[in-house]
Each structure stands twice: as structure tokens, then as C-alpha cells.
Amino acid sequence: MSHGATxxxxxxxxxxxxxxxxxxxxxxxxxxxxxxxxxAVGVVRRRAGQRPHRGEPLxxxxxxxxxxxxxxxxxxxxxxxxxxxxxxxxEWLEAAAARGLRVPAEAVPWLLDHGxxxxxxxxxxxxxxxARGRWLARLNPDWSYLLREAAGAGLSPRMWELxxxxxxxxxxxxxxxxxxxxxxELLARSWARETPEDxxxxxxxxxxxxxxxxxxxxxxxxxxxxxxxxxQAADLLTRLPGSRLAARMAERxxxxxxxxxxxxxxxxxxxxxxxxxxxxxxxxxxxxxGERSWWLQQVIARTPLGVWEAHLGGTPAxxxxxxxxxxxxxxxxxxxxxxxxxxxxxxxxxxRALVKREPVxxxxxxxxxxxxxxxxxxxxxxxxxxxGLIMLLGGxxxxxxxxxxxxxxxxxxxxxxxxxxxxxxxxxxxxERIDPALHEHARDVDDDLAAVLRFRFDMHRELARPTxxxxxxxVERPTAAR
Numbered sequence: 001m002s003h004g005a006t007x008x009x010x011x012x013x014x015x016x017x018x019x020x021x022x023x024x025x026x027x028x029x030x031x032x033x034x035x036x037x038x039x040a041v042g043v044v045r046r047r048a049g050q051r052p053h054r055g056e057p058l059x060x061x062x063x064x065x066x067x068x069x070x071x072x073x074x075x076x077x078x079x080x081x082x083x084x085x086x087x088x089x090x091e092w093l094e095a096a097a098a099r100g101l102r103v104p105a106e107a108v109p110w111l112l113d114h115g116x117x118x119x120x121x122x123x124x125x126x127x128x129x130x131a132r133g134r135w136l137a138r139l140n141p142d143w144s145y146l147l148r149e150a151a152g153a154g155l156s157p158r159m160w161e162l163x164x165x166x167x168x169x170x171x172x173x174x175x176x177x178x179x180x181x182x183x184x185e186l187l188a189r190s191w192a193r194e195t196p197e198d199x200x201x202x203x204x205x206x207x208x209x210x211x212x213x214x215x216x217x218x219x220x221x222x223x224x225x226x227x228x229x230x231x232q233a234a235d236l237l238t239r240l241p242g243s244r245l246a247a248r249m250a251e252r253x254x255x256x257x258x259x260x261x262x263x264x265x266x267x268x269x270x271x272x273x274x275x276x277x278x279x280x281x282x283x284x285x286x287x288x289x290g291e292r293s294w295w296l297q298q299v300i301a302r303t304p305l306g307v308w309e310a311h312l313g314g315t316p317a318x319x320x321x322x323x324x325x326x327x328x329x330x331x332x333x334x335x336x337x338x339x340x341x342x343x344x345x346x347x348x349x350x351x352r353a354l355v356k357r358e359p360v361x362x363x364x365x366x367x368x369x370x371x372x373x374x375x376x377x378x379x380x381x382x383x384x385x386x387x388g389l390i391m392l393l394g395g396x397x398x399x400x401x402x403x404x405x406x407x408x409x410x411x412x413x414x415x416x417x418x419x420x421x422x423x424x425x426x427x428x429x430x431x432e433r434i435d436p437a438l439h440e441h442a443r444d445v446d447d448d449l450a451a452v453l454r455f456r457f458d459m460h461r462e463l464a465r466p467t468x469x470x471x472x473x474x475v476e477r478p479t480a481a482r
Contacts, residue, residue, distance in 0.1 A: 015042065061135040066102040066127075066152075067467035074104050076459055081110055085455050087432065089114075093124040095463050100152060102130035112136060112143040126166055127152040160186070165198050173205050180209040184217055196226035203232045210236055215243050222278050234280025234302065238344045241304045245279050252276070253303030256296055257334060259312050264322050266330035268296035293333045300337025305347045316353035324357075342366055361395020372396070377407035385415050390425045398433035405434050405441075413445045436460065 018032065032038070069077070073096070080089050093111075096103070103111065108129045115125045125133060126149030137146035150166030155174035159167040176183035187202055194202065203221060206214055214236070221233035222245070237245035258265050269276070272283040272295050280302060285294030305316075312319050320338075323331045335358075342350045343362050351366040359379055364372055376396055383389045393408075400408060408430050415423050423446070431452030434442070439453035 058139070062131040064102060064130045064132065066100055066130050069096055069101040069103060069128075070462055070465040070467050072465065073101075073459070073462040074107075076462060077103060077107060081107065085452070087428075088452075088456060088459070090121055090124075091432070091456065092459055092463075093121055093128055095460055097124045097127040097152065099463060101128065101463065101467065103128050105132050108133050108136060112140075112146065115145065116142050122146070122149050123166070126150050165201060168198070169201050169205060172202055173208065176205050176208055180211065181213065184214060188217060196224075196229065199224065200226060200228040200232055203229060203236070206236055207239075210239055212240060212242060215240060219244060222280075227282075230278070231280055231282075235344055238280070238302045238304075238341075239346070241306060241345075245302070246304045248275075248279055249299060249302040250304055250307045252299045253307060254311055256299050257308075257312070264312065264319075264326040264331075266296070266327045266334060268292035268330065268333070269299060293330075296330070296333045297337040297340065300334050301340035301344060303337075303341065305338075305341050305345055305350050316350045317356065320353055320357055339363055359392055361392050364392075364396065370402075373400070373402050373404040377403040380404075380407040380411050385411065385419070385422050385426055390429065393426075393429050393433075396433070399435035400430075400433045401435045401438070405438055408434065409442060409445050412449065416446065431456075 015038065068074070073092075077092060080086055080092060111121075111125055111129060112133060115122050122145055125146060129136075129146065133143075133146055134151070137143040148165045150164070150170035152170065155178065156163075156167075156171055160171045163171065172183055172187060175186065183205070191199065199221075203218075206218065218233045218237050222230055222237075224230055224233070234245060237243045238249070240246060252269070256267055256269065258267075269292065272281055272291070276295070276299075277283055281295060281298045283291075283295075285291050308319055309315065312322075314322070320335075323334055327334060338350065339354060339360055339362065341347070342354060343366065346366050348367065351363050352371075354360065354363045355367070355375055359375075364375060367375060376393070379392065380389070396404075408426070412423055412426055412430060415426070427446055427449045430442075431449050434453060436453045436456035436459075439450055439457050442450040442453050
């Protein structure tokens with residue numbers, strides 16, 4: 001309080017302190033007559049004497065460089081933001097970003113609000129909201145996440161020096177695609193200056209074009225202080241069968257799983273030492289999993305899959321059969337490790353063997369698209385529509401075509417005739433994953449499914465039209481989601 005405060009000022013401040021204290025402890029313990037009314041008067045009084053500050057004009061938003069989405073596509077976006085087929089918004093944004101299009105200015109604030117809640121759309125918003133999106137993101141802390149996303153500039157040395165994390169990652173990825181060695185050397189030069197978060201993001205780019213030439217850099221990254229960096233490096237080295245990490249894990253794996261007297265014997269690691277942690281084995285298990293089971297799964301996951309046929313004898317299918325017969329509960333731990341190994345190492349032979357025994361979406365995704373479609377189609381034809389089938393299909397990326405699309409449509413047709421109440425989730429997935437060009441084939445299966453596919457078909461056709469036109473089209477905040 002200033003020295004010039006009057007007795008009335010001091011009394012008002014004391015009254016305000018009493019009101020705040022009563023509000024904090026609760027009126028049950030400290031009753032104050034007319035609390036809300038007195039508080040309202042106090043707020044007005046405290047604000048009334050403030051002088052307005054001189055404001056500084058905001059810098060103008062920079063000019064846009066990306067073309068505006070075509071008028072029909074913008075109109076559809078406005079309807080989706082208003083609630084029509086809002087589940088397909090991600091697909092619209094993905095298709096627009098792939099074409100390098102931007103949304104109209106009036107849609108940007110709503111989309112930035114949406115991205116604050118839904119992280120999955122943020123990389124897309126980095127492209128489609130254009131220069132206006134970044135300009136707004138600098139003014140609103142809730143939208144500042146956009147400044148970490150790539151604007152889609154691609155290969156641009158200026159972006160590597162001055163861009164956001166997303167811009168720099170995009171530059172590194174583009175350089176990696178063009179010249180893997182140059183990308184590795186560029187990152188090596190700045191590695192010590194990068195933040196831990198950026199190091200983890202940048203090293204993931206090495207998955208494209210991975211080769212033995214990357215091993216020295218990745219081996220050194222195993223000593224990074226940041227766990228996410230070490231994990232990324234270990235995952236990549238696991239994909240290099242001739243790496244030193246692969247050799248170390250193979251030695252550990254052979255000690256954990258062996259063949260004795262014609263039977264498979266499983267012996268989990270007795271401890272997780274510092275060397276194992278350096279190679280990507282996490283010491284602390286998730287809740288509900290024992291330590292030794294957790295260490296065993298991780299060792300198996302990082303052991304080169306090519307080790308097992310020579311070490312245990314037999315094909316992948318024969319090894320899995322013996323594992324189920326001989327190893328009991330420990331066999332299930334080994335099985336989980338093998339699933340992770342297939343996902344990390346992208347091994348087709350082991351993926352086929354695992355899918356035959358226990359279909360897992362992550363393993364099926366390793367198969368080549370045509371084989372994946374045949375395998376999933378066979379599963380659909382033999383299975384009942386239940387939570388397990390829906391979960392499996394949820395992990396199969398679209399667009400579904402050929403035998404897979406045909407099997408899904410036939411399953412919906414059949415189930416609608418005998419259990420119509422059981423087709424809702426399957427129809428929803430089919431509407432979002434089946435190639436929308438097949439919308440005519442769905443007309444005699446389910447009207448709503450056909451309508452969703454036609455909506456998506458028109459959506460992609462509109463985005464493919466020539467761009468241009470003004471920024472017209474009113475965007476309203478949705479009142480309901482369909």
C-alpha cells in the first residue's frame with residue numbers, strides 16, 4: 001500500500017483480506033454476511049482505479065505461400081467443423097496436408113483449439129494452418145504447440161538453422177532420404193548443442209535408410225543421458241543384425257532360451273545390470289509384471305530373430321509349437337518378446353508364423369500389403385463379430401481394398417441378417433477404412449456405410465480439384481458431433 005493511502009483505502013483492503021480468508025477456509029467455518037455481494041463490490045473497486053496501459057500494435061500476419069483449399073473442400077470443412085461427419089476431420093486434414101493446401105483463415109482458430117486437445121492432428125495443423133496459424137500461435141500460449149510442428153518446408157538449410165523442432169526434423173528427414181550420410185554428419189555436428197527432446201526426435205529419423213554405416217553414431221547414442229534417446233538408438237541397432245548390440249543381445253538371448261534333451265528351457269535373467277540397461281533393457285517393469293518376466297521379454301525382443309533357428313533348430317513355426325508345449329508361463333513371456341522382435345526387426349517369416357498361432361495387429365502390419373489383406377480376410381471369414389475382431393481390425397491401416405474389403409462387406413451383410421445389433425462398430429470401422437472408391441459396392445450392404453464412403457469419396461475428389469478462390473465460407477463452432 002502506498003504512503004498516500006487513505007483510511008478508506010486501508011479499510012477496504014482489510015475488508016478484502018477478510019473476504020479472501022473466508023472464501024479459502026469456507027463459510028461454514030467463518031460465516032461472512034453478504035460475502036458474494038461484498039466481493040463483487042470489492043472487485044469493481046480494485047479495478048476502477050487502474051489506468052489503461054499504452055498498447056503496441058501487433059505485427060501484421062505474414063503473407064501466405066501455400067494455396068488455399070478449393071472452394072468445395074472449404075465448404076465441406078466448414079460443415080465438418082459444425083458437426084457433420086466430424087470423425088472424418090483427421091482424414092480431411094491429412095489429405096489436405098499431403099497436397100500442401102491450407103485452410104481458410106476463419107477456420108484456423110477453431111482448428112488450433114482442436115489441436116490443443118487432440119495431439120494426433122498437430123503435425124497436420126503445422127501445414128494446413130499456414131503462416132496465419134504460426135502468427136496466432138505466438139499470441140496465444142494455448143496454441144504454442146504449433147510452433148514445434150513442421151510447416152512442411154522439406155529440404156531447407158535455413159530451416160535447419162532457424163526453424164522449429166518440427167521444421168528441423170522435416171529438413172533432416174528430407175536430407176536423409178536424399179543422402180543418408182550427409183544427414184548423419186549434419187546431426188553429428190550439432191548433437192552436443194541439441195536439447196534432449198530434440199535429440200530423441202532427430203535420431204528417430206534414422207529409421208529411413210538405416211545401414212551399418214549408422215552403427216558408430218547410434219552406438220555412441222546408447223550413452224546419452226536421456227532414456228528416450230537411448231531407447232531410440234537401441235531400437236534402431238536391433239534392426240541391424242550385424243551390429244554390436246545385436247551380438248550382445250544374441251549372447252544374452254541364448255542364455256535365456258535353450259534346447260536341452262529335445263525340450264525348450266527358459267531361464268530369465270537373474271538381474272538387469274548396467275550393460276543391459278545401456279542396450280535398451282528397462283529395469284523397472286510395468287505394474288502387474290514381474291521383474292524377471294519383464295527383463296526376459298526385452299532380451300528376447302532385442303535378440304536377432306535369425307539366431308533362433310540355428311540355436312534351437314527348426315523353423316519359426318516349429319519353434320513356436322515347442323515353446324507352447326514345453327515352456328508354460330515363461331513361454332508366454334518369450335512369445336511377447338518375439339512379437340516385439342518381429343515389430344522391431346520387420347521379419348516376414350516370423351510374422352507369418354506368429355499370425356498363424358495368434359493374430360496380433362502389430363504383427364500382421366509387418367506383412368506386405370497383399371499378404372496382409374489375405375490373412376486378415378481369412379480371419380474375418382472365420383471369426384464372429386466381437387470385441388476381439390474389432391480390436392484386430394482397428395490396428396489394420398486403410399485403405400482396405402481387394403479381398404479384405406470384400407470380406408468386411410460380406411461379414412457386415414451376413415451379421416446384419418442374424419445379429420443386426422452387433423454390426424455398429426464394424427460398420428464404423430469399415431466406413432473409415434474401406435477405400436472410398438468402393439462406395440457403390442456398399443449400397444446393397446448398409447445405407448449408412450455407403451453414405452460415409454460416398455462422403456469420403458467426394459471429400460478426396462474436392463481436395464484434388466484446382467485451388468483458388470477467396471477465403472469465403474463461414475466456420476461456426478460445433479454444437480454437436482455426429
